[in-house]
Amino acid sequence: MIPFNKPPFTGNEEKYVLESMKSSKISGDGEFTKRCHQWFEEKLGCRKTLLTTSCTHALEMAAILLDIQEGDEVIMPSYTFVSTANAFVLRGAKIVFVDIRPDTMNIDETLIEAAITPKTKAIVPVHYAGVGCEMDTIMEIAKRHNLFVVEDAAQGMMSSYKDKALGTIGHFGAYSFHETKNYTSAGEGGLLIINDDRFSQRAEIIREKGTNRSLFFRGMVDKYSWVDVGSSYLMNDMSAAYLWGNLEKADEINENRLATWQKYYDGLKELEDKCLIELPTIPDGCIQNAHMFYLKVKDLETRTKLLEHLKQNEILAVFHYIPLHSAPAGLKFGRFEGEDIYTTIESERLIRLPLYFGLQTKDQDKIIQAVKRFFE
Numbered sequence: 001m002i003p004f005n006k007p008p009f010t011g012n013e014e015k016y017v018l019e020s021m022k023s024s025k026i027s028g029d030g031e032f033t034k035r036c037h038q039w040f041e042e043k044l045g046c047r048k049t050l051l052t053t054s055c056t057h058a059l060e061m062a063a064i065l066l067d068i069q070e071g072d073e074v075i076m077p078s079y080t081f082v083s084t085a086n087a088f089v090l091r092g093a094k095i096v097f098v099d100i101r102p103d104t105m106n107i108d109e110t111l112i113e114a115a116i117t118p119k120t121k122a123i124v125p126v127h128y129a130g131v132g133c134e135m136d137t138i139m140e141i142a143k144r145h146n147l148f149v150v151e152d153a154a155q156g157m158m159s160s161y162k163d164k165a166l167g168t169i170g171h172f173g174a175y176s177f178h179e180t181k182n183y184t185s186a187g188e189g190g191l192l193i194i195n196d197d198r199f200s201q202r203a204e205i206i207r208e209k210g211t212n213r214s215l216f217f218r219g220m221v222d223k224y225s226w227v228d229v230g231s232s233y234l235m236n237d238m239s240a241a242y243l244w245g246n247l248e249k250a251d252e253i254n255e256n257r258l259a260t261w262q263k264y265y266d267g268l269k270e271l272e273d274k275c276l277i278e279l280p281t282i283p284d285g286c287i288q289n290a291h292m293f294y295l296k297v298k299d300l301e302t303r304t305k306l307l308e309h310l311k312q313n314e315i316l317a318v319f320h321y322i323p324l325h326s327a328p329a330g331l332k333f334g335r336f337e338g339e340d341i342y343t344t345i346e347s348e349r350l351i352r353l354p355l356y357f358g359l360q361t362k363d364q365d366k367i368i369q370a371v372k373r374f375f376e
């Protein structure tokens with residue numbers, strides 16, 4: 001069976017994890033965490049990044065930093081992972097879902113303004129498949145209405161929108177290093193990107209259980225104490241050590257994924273020309289990271305049959321997400337603003353093909369041929 005995913009392992013991860021284990025700093029903010037922070041801050045051209053236990057937790061930190069309160073409203077697409085919404089629901093917010101664009105599966109920026117009410121606090125664009133949302137428009141709307149923007153860039157590391165790294169455009173950005181993402185840490189992991197300096201110090205405090213321990217270690221206060229709410233959001237240093245192995249080879253991983261993506265695209269283009277499938281769109285100004293290769297078939301029934309066909313050919317393809325507004329918790333915690341023209345229909349016809357660092361050429365060929373045979 002060709003698996004759907006394999007976490008990237010480039011060679012040095014084992015060595016670094018052992019190195020970390022043998023150091024006396026295996027909890028948070030050890031040597032590898034520092035190296036990763038520096039790498040991100042240079043690579044992304046941003047002022048402050050903090051490794052976290054997951055992207056879910058990075059989003060939760062953003063919600064705390066924004067002082068999201070009971071009754072506040074947060075605008076986001078319904079076609080996303082549950083954590084995008086949960087992070088804000090945990091603080092008592094009501095989620096306002098708006099429709100997506102069928103070309104990128106990203107939030108339709110032209111529908112955001114109509115969803116704004118006096119209770120709206122934030123907009124949370126999700127860069128689906130690592131392809132940027134229309135951030136210029138979103139930032140302009142946010143500015144005009146005095147709203148915050150939290151980019152769910154869980155899938156977006158190494159992607160950019162108009163030369164800006166995804167996650168560095170809004171007030172906050174969040175990455176995921178879950179095993180299903182392009183870059184991984186051992187276990188679970190994430191990154192909070194803080195693009196607004198006003199939040200940097202408080203972010204360190206919230207991540208350190210509400211204490212000013214980071215300031216104490218830097219010698220900026222002479223004792224550390226409980227100064228705010230907080231939790232334990234630090235990535236352990238062994239996880240960061242694994243991530244460091246991935247970061248060192250970030251370009252290699254990226255190029256390898258992009259090559260596979262392009263091969264799928266070229267190989268399946270004739271099916272699109274015959275109107276049998278639709279292939280992903282990368283808008284001008286967006287550089288993607290090949291987080292995902294998806295195609296869209298006619299309808300749900302065709303998708304079910306294609307998935308079965310691939311399984312019989314020993315290929316594990318998958319689909320996601322059940323739109324949040326139609327899920328039990330979505331009905332309870334959110335509402336859909338406007339009409340669901342694309343969210344449900346488009347989500348039902350999308351299939352993701354296996355895509356991971358090191359996916360062999362012969363397996364890529366086998367997958368392309370199997371998809372083609374299905375449509376013969």
Ligand SMILES: *Cc1c(COP(=O)(O)O)cnc(C)c1O
Pocket residue numbers: 054055056057080081083084126152154155175176177178188189190
């Ligand atoms: C993976 C993912 C998350 C959650 O990331 P974790 O690191 O697993 O918490 C959140 N949002 C989106 C869009 C994701 O794809």
